[in-house]
Amino acid sequence: MTPTYYLLLSALLFTIGAVGVLVRRNAVVVFMCVELMLNAVNLSLVTFGRINGEIDGQVMAFFVMVVAAAEVVVGLAIIMAIFRTRRSASIDDTNLLKY
Amino acid sequence: MLNPFLAQQGGAIETPQIDYAAILPILIVLGAACVGVLLEAFLPKHQRWPVQVGLTLLTIVAAGVALGAYVGDAPEQGITTLSGTVAVDAPALFLWGTLLALALGAVLLIADRSVEPGGAFVAQAGISPGTVQDRAQVSSTGMQTEVFPLTLFALGGMMTFTAANDLLTMFIALEVLSLPLYLMCGLARRRRLISQEAAVKYFLLGAFASAFFLYGIAMLYGYAGSVRLADIAAATAGTDRSDTLLFAGFGLLMVGLLFKGSVGPFHTWTPDVYQGAPTPITAFMAACTKVAAFGALLRVLFVAFESTSWEWRGVLWAVAIISMAVGAILGLTQTDVKRMIAYSSIAHAGFLLVGTMAITDEGLSGTLFYLLAYGFTTLAAFGVISLVRDASGEATHLSAWAGLSKRSPLLAAVFTFLLLALAGIPLTSGFVGKFVVFSAALSDGMAPLVVIALVFSAVAAFFYLRVVVLMYFSEPAPEGPTVSVPGAFTTAAITLGVVVTLLLGVLPAFALDWAGAGGFALSS
Amino acid sequence: MLLSQATGGAALAQEGAGPGLDMYLPLVILFALALGFALFSVLLGPLVGPSRFNKAKLSAYECGIEPSPQPVVGGGRMPVAYYVTAMLFILFDIEMVFLFPYAVSADALGLWGVAAITLFIATFFIADIYVWRRGGLDWN
Numbered sequence: 001m002t003p004t005y006y007l008l009l010s011a012l013l014f015t016i017g018a019v020g021v022l023v024r025r026n027a028v029v030v031f032m033c034v035e036l037m038l039n040a041v042n043l044s045l046v047t048f049g050r051i052n053g054e055i056d057g058q059v060m061a062f063f064v065m066v067v068a069a070a071e072v073v074v075g076l077a078i079i080m081a082i083f084r085t086r087r088s089a090s091i092d093d094t095n096l097l098k099y
Numbered sequence: 100m101l102n103p104f105l106a107q108q109g110g111a112i113e114t115p116q117i118d119y120a121a122i123l124p125i126l127i128v129l130g131a132a133c134v135g136v137l138l139e140a141f142l143p144k145h146q147r148w149p150v151q152v153g154l155t156l157l158t159i160v161a162a163g164v165a166l167g168a169y170v171g172d173a174p175e176q177g178i179t180t181l182s183g184t185v186a187v188d189a190p191a192l193f194l195w196g197t198l199l200a201l202a203l204g205a206v207l208l209i210a211d212r213s214v215e216p217g218g219a220f221v222a223q224a225g226i227s228p229g230t231v232q233d234r235a236q237v238s239s240t241g242m243q244t245e246v247f248p249l250t251l252f253a254l255g256g257m258m259t260f261t262a263a264n265d266l267l268t269m270f271i272a273l274e275v276l277s278l279p280l281y282l283m284c285g286l287a288r289r290r291r292l293i294s295q296e297a298a299v300k301y302f303l304l305g306a307f308a309s310a311f312f313l314y315g316i317a318m319l320y321g322y323a324g325s326v327r328l329a330d331i332a333a334a335t336a337g338t339d340r341s342d343t344l345l346f347a348g349f350g351l352l353m354v355g356l357l358f359k360g361s362v363g364p365f366h367t368w369t370p371d372v373y374q375g376a377p378t379p380i381t382a383f384m385a386a387c388t389k390v391a392a393f394g395a396l397l398r399v400l401f402v403a404f405e406s407t408s409w410e411w412r413g414v415l416w417a418v419a420i421i422s423m424a425v426g427a428i429l430g431l432t433q434t435d436v437k438r439m440i441a442y443s444s445i446a447h448a449g450f451l452l453v454g455t456m457a458i459t460d461e462g463l464s465g466t467l468f469y470l471l472a473y474g475f476t477t478l479a480a481f482g483v484i485s486l487v488r489d490a491s492g493e494a495t496h497l498s499a500w501a502g503l504s505k506r507s508p509l510l511a512a513v514f515t516f517l518l519l520a521l522a523g524i525p526l527t528s529g530f531v532g533k534f535v536v537f538s539a540a541l542s543d544g545m546a547p548l549v550v551i552a553l554v555f556s557a558v559a560a561f562f563y564l565r566v567v568v569l570m571y572f573s574e575p576a577p578e579g580p581t582v583s584v585p586g587a588f589t590t591a592a593i594t595l596g597v598v599v600t601l602l603l604g605v606l607p608a609f610a611l612d613w614a615g616a617g618g619f620a621l622s623s
Numbered sequence: 624m625l626l627s628q629a630t631g632g633a634a635l636a637q638e639g640a641g642p643g644l645d646m647y648l649p650l651v652i653l654f655a656l657a658l659g660f661a662l663f664s665v666l667l668g669p670l671v672g673p674s675r676f677n678k679a680k681l682s683a684y685e686c687g688i689e690p691s692p693q694p695v696v697g698g699g700r701m702p703v704a705y706y707v708t709a710m711l712f713i714l715f716d717i718e719m720v721f722l723f724p725y726a727v728s729a730d731a732l733g734l735w736g737v738a739a740i741t742l743f744i745a746t747f748f749i750a751d752i753y754v755w756r757r758g759g760l761d762w763n
Contacts (some may be wrong), residue, residue, distance in 0.1 A: 007321075014314055018286045021307050030303055037310035041317050048321035057320065060267055062720050064313060068519045070716045071306055072277045073710045078285060078302050079704060085227045112728065114735040133749050140756035 006047040015041035029077045031072075038068045103198040115182040120169055120217025122185060124162040124195055125262075129255040131158035134268065135248030151247040152210045158251060159206065159590040161387035165197045177620030180266055183327060186264035186398075187288060189617030193467050194261040198387055200599075201474045202254045205383035208482055209246055213586025218242045218538050219377040219485065220286045228291040243286055250383065257387055261394030264317045264402075264620070266326040266352070269395060273359065275314065276391060277305050280384060284376040284471065289492035304368045305358070312355020318348030328403040329621060335407050349411060354416075360392035361441075362448040363422030370433075373441035378493060381437065382481035385444055386474040391450050393470055401458060402619050408458050409534065415456050416548055422449030423555035430562045435493045436484055439562065440477065443521055446559045449471055453552050454536035457543035464615035465535035471610060472528035476520045479596025483514045486583050494580035502575030507582035511570045513597060518567055520600045522560040525542070528603030533609065564576065655697050707759050711751075 013036060020033030042061040049057020105363065131154060138150055149326035168598035170192055177188020188217070212218045222241035226232045253410035256276030285298030322325050323334035334340060354365060361369040366419035375380045426446025433439040451473075454466035487494050487503070487510070494500075533556065537549045585593070603610055688696075725732070725740050754760060 006455070006656060010317075014310075018307075021303075027299060027303065032604045034303070034306045035312055037307075038313060041310065041313045044314070045320065048317060051321070052324045054324075056325070059724070060316075060320070062724065063267060063271060066717045066720055067271065069713045070278060071272065073713055074281055075302050075306065075712065078295070080229075080282060081224070081285065083301050085102040085229065085295065085320070086291065092502070112731045112733075112736075123747075133746060136749050136753050140753045 003047045003051050006043060010040045010043040010047065013043065015038075027082075031075050031079065035068055035072070038083055116180065118178060121173070121178060121180055121187040123165040123169065124199070124311070125255055125258050127162040128158060128251055128258065128476050130471075131155070132251035132255060135251060139245055139248065147244040148212075148242065148272045148487060150623050151244045152206075154249060154612070155206050155210075155247045155287060155590070159203045159254075163196070163203075166199065170196075175617055177617065179620055182235050183329075184265050184268045185262050185610060186620040190394070190397065190446075190463065190467060190619055191262040191612055193616070194390060194470070195258050197390055197467075197471045197474060198254065198257050198261070200534055201386045201390065201478055201597075202250070202383070204475070204478045204482075204595050205336055205379060205386065205596060206247070206250060207588040207592040207595075208379035208382050208478075208485065209250065211379070211485075211586055211588040212242075212590075214485060214488070214583045214589060216240050217288065219288055220246055221288045221291060222430040224286055228295070228297065233291070233621055237288065238398035244289075246283055246380075247285060249283055249617075253279040253283075253383075254387065255275075255476065257391035260391045260585050261398070263395065263398070264328055266319065266328070269399075270309070270313060270316060273309060273355070277309070277359075279381075280388070281305060282381045283383075284372060287375070287377040288379075290375075293375040294377065295400045296571050297372045297382065300375075301372045307407060308355050308365065309360035311351045311358075314349030315348045315353070315355065318344050318351060322348055328399065331403040332406065335404070342410070345407070346410065348406075351416070352399065352417075356392060356396045357418065358391060360396060360451070361445055362452055363418040364443075366422065366445045366448070369445055370438045370441040373444070374435060374437045374495070377484040378437070381476050383417065385440070385481065389444065389448070389451075389477075390474050393448075393466065394457065395426075397455055397463060397466060398619055400427065400455060401463065402471070402621065405458050412456060416545075418455070418564075419449045419452040419548065419575060420551055422446070422452060423559075424449075425531065426553040427558040427562075429445075431560060431565075433562070434497050435495050436497055436500060437564070438479075439497070439566070440484070440521075442478055443559065443563070446555065447521070449555070450533060450552055453545070453548055456548075457539045459537070459539060459543050460615065460618065461539035461542060463618065464611065465532075467614040468603075468607070468611055469532035470535050471614070472520075472532040473509040475596045475599040476517055476529060476601075479593045480514070480517045480521070481598065482585075482589055482593040482596065483507045485559055485589065486510060486585055488583055489580040497566065497569065498576065499580045501573035502579070503567050503570040503582070507581070510582050513593065515567050515570065516597065517600065518563040520604070522563040523556055524560075528600045528605045528607070531604055531607040532613075554593045706761050707754075711754060711759070714747070714750060718744070 015053060017033045017035075017037035017040060020036065024030050024033060040069050042064050045057040045061045045064065047057070047059075111186050121400070135151060135154055135420060138154065139147065168622060169187075173187070173192065175189075177186060179186045207218075207377060210218070215239035215240075222236040222239045222243070223232075224243050226236060234528050253276050256272050256274070256279075260276055263272050281298055281302040285295045287294035319331055322340055323331040325331070325334075335345065349457075357363060358365040376384065400408075417515060423446050426442045426444070426449060430439055430442030430446065433442060451466055451469055454469060456462070457465075470617035484495065487500065489499065494542050503514075516527070520529040523529040523533040537552060540552075540611065581612040721743060722740070725736060729736060
């Protein structure tokens, strides 16, 4: 089992997340796609750590998890605030700012 | 495979050496931010505002004093501390000084309550816009004083961002500076829907960009086996590694950094967020985030990717041209003054990138000087914008600015001066900034790019002058906006910005010397 | 499958018999402590806490919110307080992420490690104090 497969899986997950951010319309789902991207990065970090034979990659994955959690807290608070006003979490409805 | 955690249990892990004197400014700012949160928790409502304002201003001054005390006897080639994760060298010290001075001005704007009773921030962010309670709180004089600790957290993140010597530290600092900004964008007292919308947009796009930044880090870790900038530089010297990982990592990393600097094709959030956020926060973002983002960009390019500059320079050429074109051309079509300054900031990001790409001492000092000059000018410009108001709050539509010189000659003169500085007219800091940046690019063999940049500065000058003409040669609308008489705080912030803009234009030598005091610390 | 596992376990136990057995003493103590803590928590609640009954407490998954069908009041959405609690949970979750690696190498890190992790926890609790003082822990 070569580590390359894990890297490919990670790239695939990252791409799914990125495409999800671009095509989905619900703010919460968009946000979950970003989380998917971060976790795909975690997989890459751990795999590279294994390839390099050190634990730095795992330690970095910890930090990414922490940052992702902090982002969840801040992001949900913002999305909740706008959801309570508009009764909808669709980012198509947030259209006051246009040029 | 042996469990590395268990393997370490035998011997003691070496504790990192910390040079407390060098990182004292960051420690003061972040420590005071924590104290600010505690004050929020324990103080009764009516005492919060004066105490928080006092604490925040005192903190920034104290951090500045600590910085000044350290600069006096700092080693010339800089030091790295905390196991080499933070580099305190001449560019970092210069950027810290710039950030602290700009943050002082921004905090003065944030704290101002004379222009609008209660300040530019909402009294209770938890109340939904449009409800009965919301209409009641428009006229109340309370505000969410959490803004002050959040500002300090963001400032601490920015200072760490410019000094981060490895990519993981840089990522954490990026989040520490971004998360408070996302929240602060949504706290406007007036036009709350637009403000909340700006917060959502900034948050979603910011999180998207930091995911790219992080994937870049993972790629570079795979390439170099380390995320230290110096180790990546060492790895690029060897040729047996996969270039795919290097360039994929570099590209993804750049997406994250250029997003924060609102450069080129990664700028789409900038006009919306600048327009929707409360104007003092826009001033803080426009001035300080730009400084932090380009500070980090400079360090990454100079320390980690200097030897591969021929491979990536073409890509950044394209990015710089797109950024200048988008900023200058779309800026022409804007009808809202905050959006116009936002597009101006995109164009300036392109000019800054021209200087950043010149991997020479002149490029470094020129870009640092440009950041200092641009920060103060844009800070003062947003300060002026917060003064022109009508019944519904700030009158940011350009038609409201027609004939403003007849209502308030002083304000029109100040804004004209700032616009001329943004356009880069001689005797302002903008001219000196553009001059040093473009001459650095010229001497590094980027003549075609400099010509393109000059063309776009001329195009951009047109939309600044359009506003000047509008203010001086149009008849004022009969029910136009009033110009508020600013209180001490806003006056101080605008004066600070204008004086620095003028001084750097007339006597730039001092700041140029300081900006050119030394290069990045290269030891890891 | 089960059988082989069982015999394997027995073989392992036999190997462990003799001088190596005291290796498992900390494990036994840990089990005892865990059991004691669980019993303590379960028994203390009914003894000292007020006992108020409501329908939700009798349902299969008691987590503070009504199971389906959702309440009509509020448009069938979760109460905001639920999200505040969820955010607090995530914060404590983050704390654990750093406490586990620290605990594993606590010996090697020595006194400096204790100081560092204490500072970390203290900083962390500043956020909790804020939430507590500003009413984030009140359900209503």
